[in-house]
Amino acid sequence: MTTDTHGDALLEVDDVIVDYRRGRSTFRALKGISMKIGAGECVGLVGESGSGKSTLGKAILGLAPVTSGTIRFDGRDITHAKGAERRRLAADLQVVFQDPYGSLDPTLTVGQILAEPLTASGTGRAEARKAVAEMLDHVRLPADTVTRYPSEFSGGQRQRVAIARALVRRPRLIVCDEPVSALDLTTQAAVIDLFIDIQRETGVSYLFVSHDLGVVRRICHRVSVMYQGECVESGPNETVTRDPGHPYTRRLLLASPVADPARQAERRRSWLGLRAVSASPVP
Numbered sequence: 423m424t425t426d427t428h429g430d431a432l433l434e435v436d437d438v439i440v441d442y443r444r445g446r447s448t449f450r451a452l453k454g455i456s457m458k459i460g461a462g463e464c465v466g467l468v469g470e471s472g473s474g475k476s477t478l479g480k481a482i483l484g485l486a487p488v489t490s491g492t493i494r495f496d497g498r499d500i501t502h503a504k505g506a507e508r509r510r511l512a513a514d515l516q517v518v519f520q521d522p523y524g525s526l527d528p529t530l531t532v533g534q535i536l537a538e539p540l541t542a543s544g545t546g547r548a549e550a551r552k553a554v555a556e557m558l559d560h561v562r563l564p565a566d567t568v569t570r571y572p573s574e575f576s577g578g579q580r581q582r583v584a585i586a587r588a589l590v591r592r593p594r595l596i597v598c599d600e601p602v603s604a605l606d607l608t609t610q611a612a613v614i615d616l617f618i619d620i621q622r623e624t625g626v627s628y629l630f631v632s633h634d635l636g637v638v639r640r641i642c643h644r645v646s647v648m649y650q651g652e653c654v655e656s657g658p659n660e661t662v663t664r665d666p667g668h669p670y671t672r673r674l675l676l677a678s679p680v681a682d683p684a685r686q687a688e689r690r691r692s693w694l695g696l697r698a699v700s701a702s703p704v705p
């Protein structure tokens with residue numbers, strides 16, 4: 423499953439530093455992050471809360487203050503792209519957030535929500551309607567969804583609407599920031615399968631952010647592990663999520679849920695043992 427894409431990266435993040443201003447001091451949330459995502463590739467970004475995953479996603483989307491380093495999309499430097507250039511980029515670069523309640527306008531029907539990015543960029547109404555119907559089909563929602571409002575749907579269905587909205591302009595990369603973290607396990611599995619199917623069907627790339635190693639294991643080709651604003655390990659899915667080299671990744675692995683209760687108990691035992699030996703701070 424692993425794709426070697428180093429020659430023709432769609433997204434290239436090179437030594438990116440992000441500093442947030444906190445009153446009179448600054449907080450360095452990213453301490454020089456580098457990564458690449460190829461066309462049709464899913465790269466996972468995993469790490470505990472506060473490790474800087476969302477900040478990297480935001481930096482790519484132009485929503486975080488990049489102090490230094492470079493972000494290239496399809497060879498173009500987009501690190502400090504703003505205004506019209508950013509709006510043009512939105513055709514190729516989209517996002518799905520964890521919380522579809524916050525990201526879907528409750529006063530609009532699903533049809534209006536999905537058509538808006540198209541009509542705002544000059545697509546005619548009839549063509550937009552056709553594209554919206556196609557997108558609903560893509561995310562396995564019934565056609566009559568167009569006339570309904572976000573509040574009428576379950577969390578999983580709402581996330582399907584958010585995915586459809588991200589897809590409607592046929593982007594080349596979607597930043598997915600904890601897109602299944604608010605869902606129960608069954609719905610989570612169905613939405614992950616949807617992400618995989620869409621990638622197969624469209625060839626879109628994902629930066630897939632999750633605090634759960636079990637989730638990135640199911641979907642990503644390669645995985646990068648974040649710890650306190652740094653990337654401590656990255657490599658093929660199979661290596662990072664099953665046989666990690668870094669003690670921090672091993673701790674994440676032991677903390678991710680497994681279905682089998684006996685294995686769970688075994689994991690818990692070794693988790694406690696490992697915590698005892700790794701009392702010294704993880705580098």
Ligand SMILES: Nc1ncnc2c1ncn2[C@@H]1O[C@H](COP(=O)(O)OP(=O)(O)O)[C@@H](O)[C@H]1O
Pocket residue numbers: 442443444449451469470471472473474475476477478
């Ligand atoms: N706008 C902001 N201003 C100041 N600090 C921030 C801001 N956004 C995030 N941070 C801090 O940056 C660190 C990384 O946050 P974030 O990227 O959201 O982590 P994650 O997504 O891995 O949970 C955290 O310590 C967080 O408190």
Ligand SMILES: [Mg+2]
Pocket residue numbers: 475476477599600
């Ligand atoms: Mg986050």
